Amino acid sequence: MMERTKPWSKIVSWEKKGKSLLLIGSEDLKIEVINEKIIRFHFSKNKAWRHNYSFAIEKDLPKIDFTVEEKEENIILSTEILKVVINKNIPNIKIYTKEDELIHSDYKNYGYAKYKDKVFSFKNFEKEEAFLGLGEKMGGLNKKGKKYINWNTDDPHHYPHTDPLYQSHPFFLAWNSEFSYGIFFDNTFRTYFNLGEESSKYYYFYADNGELDYYFIYGPTPKEVIENYTLLTGRYYMPPLFALGYQQSKWGYKNKEMLMDIARKFREKDIPCDVLYMDIDHMDGFRVFTFDEERFPNIKNMIEDLNNMGFKIVPIVDPGVKKDINYEIYREGVEKDFFCRRSTGEIYVGYVWPGECAFPDFTKKEVRDWWGEKQKRLTEAGVSGIWNDMNEPSSFSHPMDIFSRSWERHNTFWGIFSDHNDEIFYDKTFPKDVVHGEKGEFTHDEIHNVYGLLMAKASYEGWRRGNPNVRPLIITRAGFSGVQKYSAVWTGDNKSWWEHLYISIPMLQNLGISGVPFIGADVGGFGLDSSPELFVRWIELGIFYPFFRNHSELNTRSQEPWAFSKEVEEISKEYIKLRYRLIPYFYSLFWEAKEKGIPLIRSLILEFPNDKEAIHNYDEFLLGPFILVAPIYQEGVRARVVYLPEGLWYDFWEGKIYKGPDYISIKAPLDKIPIFIREGSIIPLWEPQNYIGEKKQETLEILIYPGKGEFTYYEDDGISWDYEKGIYNLIKFKIDERSFEIKYIHKEYNSDRKWFKVRYLDKEFVIEDKDHIKIKL
Numbered sequence: 001m002m003e004r005t006k007p008w009s010k011i012v013s014w015e016k017k018g019k020s021l022l023l024i025g026s027e028d029l030k031i032e033v034i035n036e037k038i039i040r041f042h043f044s045k046n047k048a049w050r051h052n053y054s055f056a057i058e059k060d061l062p063k064i065d066f067t068v069e070e071k072e073e074n075i076i077l078s079t080e081i082l083k084v085v086i087n088k089n090i091p092n093i094k095i096y097t098k099e100d101e102l103i104h105s106d107y108k109n110y111g112y113a114k115y116k117d118k119v120f121s122f123k124n125f126e127k128e129e130a131f132l133g134l135g136e137k138m139g140g141l142n143k144k145g146k147k148y149i150n151w152n153t154d155d156p157h158h159y160p161h162t163d164p165l166y167q168s169h170p171f172f173l174a175w176n177s178e179f180s181y182g183i184f185f186d187n188t189f190r191t192y193f194n195l196g197e198e199s200s201k202y203y204y205f206y207a208d209n210g211e212l213d214y215y216f217i218y219g220p221t222p223k224e225v226i227e228n229y230t231l232l233t234g235r236y237y238m239p240p241l242f243a244l245g246y247q248q249s250k251w252g253y254k255n256k257e258m259l260m261d262i263a264r265k266f267r268e269k270d271i272p273c274d275v276l277y278m279d280i281d282h283m284d285g286f287r288v289f290t291f292d293e294e295r296f297p298n299i300k301n302m303i304e305d306l307n308n309m310g311f312k313i314v315p316i317v318d319p320g321v322k323k324d325i326n327y328e329i330y331r332e333g334v335e336k337d338f339f340c341r342r343s344t345g346e347i348y349v350g351y352v353w354p355g356e357c358a359f360p361d362f363t364k365k366e367v368r369d370w371w372g373e374k375q376k377r378l379t380e381a382g383v384s385g386i387w388n389d390m391n392e393p394s395s396f397s398h399p400m401d402i403f404s405r406s407w408e409r410h411n412t413f414w415g416i417f418s419d420h421n422d423e424i425f426y427d428k429t430f431p432k433d434v435v436h437g438e439k440g441e442f443t444h445d446e447i448h449n450v451y452g453l454l455m456a457k458a459s460y461e462g463w464r465r466g467n468p469n470v471r472p473l474i475i476t477r478a479g480f481s482g483v484q485k486y487s488a489v490w491t492g493d494n495k496s497w498w499e500h501l502y503i504s505i506p507m508l509q510n511l512g513i514s515g516v517p518f519i520g521a522d523v524g525g526f527g528l529d530s531s532p533e534l535f536v537r538w539i540e541l542g543i544f545y546p547f548f549r550n551h552s553e554l555n556t557r558s559q560e561p562w563a564f565s566k567e568v569e570e571i572s573k574e575y576i577k578l579r580y581r582l583i584p585y586f587y588s589l590f591w592e593a594k595e596k597g598i599p600l601i602r603s604l605i606l607e608f609p610n611d612k613e614a615i616h617n618y619d620e621f622l623l624g625p626f627i628l629v630a631p632i633y634q635e636g637v638r639a640r641v642v643y644l645p646e647g648l649w650y651d652f653w654e655g656k657i658y659k660g661p662d663y664i665s666i667k668a669p670l671d672k673i674p675i676f677i678r679e680g681s682i683i684p685l686w687e688p689q690n691y692i693g694e695k696k697q698e699t700l701e702i703l704i705y706p707g708k709g710e711f712t713y714y715e716d717d718g719i720s721w722d723y724e725k726g727i728y729n730l731i732k733f734k735i736d737e738r739s740f741e742i743k744y745i746h747k748e749y750n751s752d753r754k755w756f757k758v759r760y761l762d763k764e765f766v767i768e769d770k771d772h773i774k775i776k777l
């Protein structure tokens with residue numbers, strides 16, 4: 001492909017203008033330094049910059065100063081940590097550490113290249129052993145040798161090679177056992193990443209249109225790359241505590257009786273559950289923000305009853321607004337000019353569940369505000385969150401598609417130079433001529449990938465205005481880099497296939513590396529019928545998903561934990577209870593995600609960045625720093641091989657000690673998922689309860705394991721935004737060979753706790769809650 005593009009030529013002059021370096025050539029390049037480790041490279045297109053806004057980076061970034069010197073051939077920009085060497089004659093950028101170690105470089109003078117409207121960047125392979133990130137993608141953890149497209153796509157029938165899917169994250173992390181760096185390509189058009197599929201000399205990324213504007217982010221550790229990437233694109237807030245509980249959903253909970261019955265069964269059967277979802281069944285003729293009064297009469301009372309039983313309710317919201325002149329939202333949208341239009345001027349009409357629909361143009365602030373305001377109809381009924389769906393945007397090309405869902409698409413086509421094939425990407429979304437913005441200034445090409453992000457933003461901001469002191473559970477199916485500022489993400493429509501259970505393991509690791517911590521896949525599988533064995537294995541894995549929801553499609557078999565057999569029910573119950581025990585550990589990890597962007601589900605290399613073996617072992621993962629989970633993802637399997645990185649590891653079930661690095665073989669009967677605890681672990685636990693808040697947690701149990709380790713425990717009221725005003729506690733836990741220490745480092749929240757119960761091997765210490773405690777082990 002490279003040969004067909006036209007590269008950047010000779011740099012004729014340069015100039016340092018305030019805190020940017022301007023290089024003048026056939027195209028101009030503006031370089032800015034965000035901090036010692038983040039450098040922005042922004043190329044002009046046809047000698048101008050139009051892209052002076054970003055949908056992903058929504059704040060004014062700080063810029064720091066740097067030094068520039070000119071040598072015979074090169075211009076050299078230096079920060080405290082990095083050195084950027086730019087060859088003037090054959091324009092080429094190389095990035096070194098201060099110690100002159102080469103980290104990254106352009107391929108020849110193809111660091112910027114063009115073909116028609118498309119902009120490219122070709123990079124040399126240096127030491128990149130693996131490419132991670134890229135959000136929600138099929139395939140394994142390491143994307144090296146593969147190619148991917150970002151174009152948000154509703155594809156419930158995805159196979160191992162299907163691409164793209166629901167989300168777009170044009171960000172990757174390049175890893176080798178010595179250092180890591182990341183690149184965020186801030187371009188919302190359809191983007192492509194060819195990470196060595198085409199050549200063993202170079203890799204490249206490009207966009208169909210827009211400008212070449214990217215951020216180089218140095219580690220050296222993967223965690224530092226993620227921390228700096230989320231400094232740019234933002235981090236998730238503290239979820240409400242209930243959102244960490246088990247969640248039950250099904251398309252087809254079609255009336256009040258059914259929903260109440262499900263709720264009662266959870267309580268009767270003593271299976272913890274915090275959230276019940278209301279899918280499209282709840283709407284009046286699929287009109288968004290309405291309730292069907294026949295099937296769900298007195299909605300407010302129903303939700304109140306459910307709340308009193310300890311359940312929170314989250315309804316679905318689709319962007320498609322039914323074209324019905326008697327429907328207020330549609331009428332208002334038309335009157336106020338809030339819907340997307342075609343270039344010819346008429347409102348674009350697509351087909352979703354209600355039939356003909358118009359779609360809000362979320363690029364306009366007033367439209368987002370209006371949508372957020374309409375959400376009040378749901379919040380006033382008592383819901384606790386919003387489930388944003390179909391926001392790729394998904395729009396069926398033919399009304400029959402709604403019912404058959406049997407569309408066949410061929411979206412893996414890689415037809416970059418055959419422009420007529422572009423149409424193939426559009427058949428389940430808006431046509432190419434839809435425009436957005438106040439004056440129609442954006443084409444759909446530019447907005448498509450951020451439509452879901454902007455809908456989630458409308459939802460989050462509307463919620464914060466309308467319910468100022470209650471945190472919501474907002475989830476979204478589509479998204480773009482930065483979506484984590486607003487929402488949790490689930491991976492869309494999977495199937496009750498072992499392959500989809502399996503793929504969730506690397507997919508969620510890569511979404512986490514892409515800055516999105518609150519993630520999960522539909523447990524049990526959405527489409528088709530789950531087998532009892534698949535369901536059990538999925539629950540065993542699902543308790544470690546940050547977002548833990550069982551959801552399934554209309555007309556599939558019942559998929560509640562009791563719907564299979566007594567055995568399945570008992571195993572599921574035990575695991576869901578284990579999840580509830582782990583909630584204080586999850587919550588503290590969410591605090592780390594909020595502070596630094598570090599995901600909860602961690603690839604082994606996040607904790608063991610120098611381990612060359614760890615990169616291959618992505619069919620296991622770490623939950624936070626301490627818990628290694630090795631799921632069973634094949635039918636009939638009753639044992640598996642687990643890779644244990646360096647150190648001692650404790651079998652969670654049996655206590656047996658293993659020494660890593662090593663591969664071990666471990667038994668996994670149906671009721672056991674292999675779990676290993678790292679030496680020096682500190683894991684806070686609660687008493688199980690039927691729902692968050694059912695029991696006062698007066699004792700915090702702390703499970704500690706021999707070795708050296710630290711953990712910062714976080715707590716607040718779990719409900720309000722008061723933590724933003726400093727009303728929370730942070731407690732430092734520290735273990736070494738001889739002692740265990742508990743020390744408050746921030747104490748502004750009045751918790752229910754009276755006791756710490758520390759469990760160490762076969763010993764147990766019960767101590768009154770005090771500011772500083774030291775226990776001799």
Ligand code: GLC
Nearest residue numbers: 251279280316389477492493
């Ligand atoms: C989409 C969603 C799915 C939902 C269905 C009906 O397929 O991804 O979760 O159940 O629409 O609303």
